Amino acid sequence: MNPLQARKLVIDIPGRGDGEALNFAVEQGQIWGVLGPNGAGKTTLLHTLAGLRSPRRGSVCLGKHPLADLKRRTISQQLGMVFQERQDGFPATVLETALIGRHPWLSPWQMESGADERLARRALDQLDVGHLSDRLVNTLSGGERQRVAIATVLTQAPDTWLLDEPTNHLDLHHQVSVLQLLTEQARSGRSVFMCLHDLNLAARWCDHLLLLYPNGEACWGPAERMLVPAALERLYDQELLTVEVDGAPLFVPKKAV
Numbered sequence: 001m002n003p004l005q006a007r008k009l010v011i012d013i014p015g016r017g018d019g020e021a022l023n024f025a026v027e028q029g030q031i032w033g034v035l036g037p038n039g040a041g042k043t044t045l046l047h048t049l050a051g052l053r054s055p056r057r058g059s060v061c062l063g064k065h066p067l068a069d070l071k072r073r074t075i076s077q078q079l080g081m082v083f084q085e086r087q088d089g090f091p092a093t094v095l096e097t098a099l100i101g102r103h104p105w106l107s108p109w110q111m112e113s114g115a116d117e118r119l120a121r122r123a124l125d126q127l128d129v130g131h132l133s134d135r136l137v138n139t140l141s142g143g144e145r146q147r148v149a150i151a152t153v154l155t156q157a158p159d160t161w162l163l164d165e166p167t168n169h170l171d172l173h174h175q176v177s178v179l180q181l182l183t184e185q186a187r188s189g190r191s192v193f194m195c196l197h198d199l200n201l202a203a204r205w206c207d208h209l210l211l212l213y214p215n216g217e218a219c220w221g222p223a224e225r226m227l228v229p230a231a232l233e234r235l236y237d238q239e240l241l242t243v244e245v246d247g248a249p250l251f252v253p254k255k256a257v
């Protein structure tokens, strides 16, 4: 697979200075988590890495090629994106929505085949929404809708997954199943780059972390090097207590007395 790379990348946040230029590669088998407070620029970074927003400086590359030089179709065969916001204005069923994941692989007027439908149905089953395949997506609950969005990217089968808060709206069991599914994706030779608000899920499931501060400062690297309580307290402007559970650190906010 072509690793997704940020090269001297400065994301464009109106009214903010350049901050730290980002230089990292999301390699095969890796699971990256992006942590930062509200407004730090996590969604902007994800959209820039997906080629949906232009960087202020630097570039995003897939392998050797800058995204700007690649056709949208080539990009969408390699990068899949789970958005934070849902646009459900169009009355599509759950199965039709999952089948959108096959579009990068079809020619413009080609209909989805039986094999495409089998892939979509399998992905919906994996996300525990197969029983909803005939329902209109705008009638689903928030968590069901989130799982359909993830099933759509699973149907797309990109090498690199970009996800904006994938555990949003999910109950604990489905949070764990989604993170487990992403772990399996990484183990099977793909890669994952996701924004997470839950520090403890990130500590448990990510092998690399990128901390994004509201002033544009950033640091990244292997998770164990990034999970430094003082850095996390500064990131969230929140005092933390740290305990170790099951070999991983667990961070608990200190209660004001």
Ligand SMILES: Nc1ncnc2c1ncn2[C@@H]1O[C@H](COP(=O)(O)OP(=O)(O)OP(=O)(O)O)[C@@H](O)[C@H]1O
Residues within 6 Å of the ligand: 013, 014, 036, 037, 038, 039, 040, 041, 042, 043, 044, 045
């Ligand atoms: N089109 C725009 N015009 C002006 N400011 C914008 C625009 N888009 C984003 N911003 C600002 O850029 C900053 C970063 O936004 P972004 O959505 O990337 O943050 P985030 O880290 O994902 O936040 P959250 O955790 O709340 O989802 C915010 O202060 C936001 O208000």
